[in-house]
Amino acid sequence: MRGVVEGLDNEGLGIVRLGRREIHVPFTAPGDVVEVKRWRRKKRTLVATEFEVVEPSSTRTEPKCPYFGTCGGCLLQHVPYGEQIRFKSEKLLKILGFEVDVIPSPRIYGHRNRIDVVISTGGIGFRRRGTWWDVVDITGCPVFGSSSERVLRSLREFIEDFKLSLYGIRENEGFLRYVVIREGKFTGELMVNLVTSEGSLPEEFPGYFDYATSVYWSVNRTPSDVSYGDVERFWGSEFIRERIGDVTYLIHPNSFFQTNSYAAVRLVEEVIELAEGGRVLDLYSGVGTFGVWLAKRGFTVEGIEMNPFAVEMAVRNAELNGVKATFKTGRDRDVENLSKYDTVVVDPPRAGLHPKLIGKILRDKPENLIYVSCNPKTLAGNLEELSKAYEIEKAIGLDMFPHTPHVETVVKLKLRV
Incomplete structure (x- = not known):
């Protein structure tokens, strides 16, 4: 059956x-003429599983990645970047x-500072x-950058030399x-973390990545298909560093950090601009992405x-940047005296x-609330x-994730007088 793509849904599908x-x-764009041969139901949506673009739209652009259209990482590389921003708005x-x-990302390739690469049969x-269960075999990732090619080449050499078993999903x-x-995009430091099942790792392993700042071996002792585990050993530096503006952050294999360092600069700047008063709860x-920045100012x-x-x-x-800020462990629902x-x-x-x-925010009524969200749907419900007590003073979007349908939102809420 043949039809014309009328637009994109919220997930970036035509x-x-x-x-x-x-x-x-x-992987289609508005104006594409497509032949749809098969589809399947995903919840309440019919998603094409076998299709062909028989007449490409004039709005299309050439994807930079040779794996576009099969890899599940990027969905919108064929859409001109200006159109991606309009779609997200x-x-x-x-x-x-x-x-x-929506503020565009300063870079749309080589912007990701982390990729999790599956090693499988x-x-x-x-x-x-x-x-x-299926994996697209790659030699590098353009949205991460050229160092991915070097790491994957070294990894394949290591596997070939020692005939190690690959994971069957x-x-x-x-x-x-x-x-x-x-990778620290502003420092150039590189971390390679090999995640394995329990077993013995050849002692020659770190030598294959002697150009990396930090090399880790982590063990996933669970059946869960996740890209992290218990740290078994590391070589070189315990951390790599990333620098966002004038603040330096330590990066560990098991710590979360904003994946687009270039756009993260604008993100923290927006939060600083919106903050008022002297006392802030982060x-x-x-890892203190906002808190350390705020303390430094x-x-x-x-x-x-x-x-x-x-x-x-x-x-x-906080110690690394010479600022005083208090961080403690606690649950969101247990916060008091806002x-x-x-x-x-x-x-x-x-x-x-x-x-x-x-409920506690509405009861305690702090005067200013800055809401940073990676999910517009839950943001809408929370807003x-x-x-009931707040009005929106400012809202902006930031494209932290070029070529995907995802968008970060920052909303400043002010207590109604």
């Missing part, structure tokens, strides 16, 4: 109407109900779109499972984070704010609840 059916087709309007300007690379068997590559503080900062290891890293980052802060910064996971926390 929408084609075939009779009474609305089919969502990946329209997405926020549809979900939030008000217009939000089916290949070394990323998941094939629409599957959990379906069978849950095999030794080598992931290689996680992290909730979901992580004279704010009195208290950070609360559920992950004890992230709290430890935040304390180290009224003592001039500004509360929240950067929750995709699930959004816990209902108990929203509706918070509107």
Whole structure:
């Protein structure tokens, strides 16, 4: 069945109407004429699984990545970047109900500072779109940068030399499972973390990556298909460093950090600009991405984070930058006395704010609330609840994730007088 892509849905898939059916087709652009041969139901959406673009739209651009169209990492490389920004602005309007300007990423290739590469019997690379078991074999990743090619070449040499077993995803068997590559975009420091099942790693392993700042061996002792584990050993530096503006952060294999360092500069600058008063609560503080920046600019900062290891890293980052900030372990729902802060910064996971926390915000009524969100849907629901006492003073979007449908949003909320 043949049809024309009318537009993109919120997930970046092209929408084609075939009779009474609305089919969502990946890797297509508005104006494409597509032949849809098969589809499957995903929740309440029909998603094409076998299709062909028979007449490309004039709006298309040439993807830089040779694996585009099969790899599940990027969905929009064929859409001109200006159109990607427009799509994300329209997405926020549809979900939030008000217009939000989206600030483009300073770089749209070589911007990611972390990639998690699957090592499997089916290949070394990323998941094939629409599957959990199949892998697209790659030699490098353009959205990460050229160092990915060098690391993967060294990895293949290591595997070939020692004939090590690769992980079978379906069978849950095999030794080598992931290689996680992290890079300080502003420092040039490189980390290679090999994640394996339990077993013996040849002692020659670190020599294959002698150009890296930090080399790790981590062991995943669970059947879960995840790209992290218990640190078994490291060579070189314990951390790599990333520098966002005038603040330096230590990066560890098991710590979260914003994946687009270039756009992260604008993100922290926006948060600083919106903060008011002297006393700030940095909730979901992580490794201190916002808290250390705020403290360096004279704010009195208290950070609360559920992950004890992230709290430890935040304390180290404060010490590294010579600032005074207090970080402690705690749950969002247990926070008390929010009224003592001039500004509360929240950067929750995709699930959004816990209902108990929203209740406490509405009860304690801190004057200023800065909400950093990676999920517009949960943001919309939280904003509706918070509107009982707050009004939106400013909202911006930041494209932290070029070539994907994802967008970061920063909203400043002011207590109604």
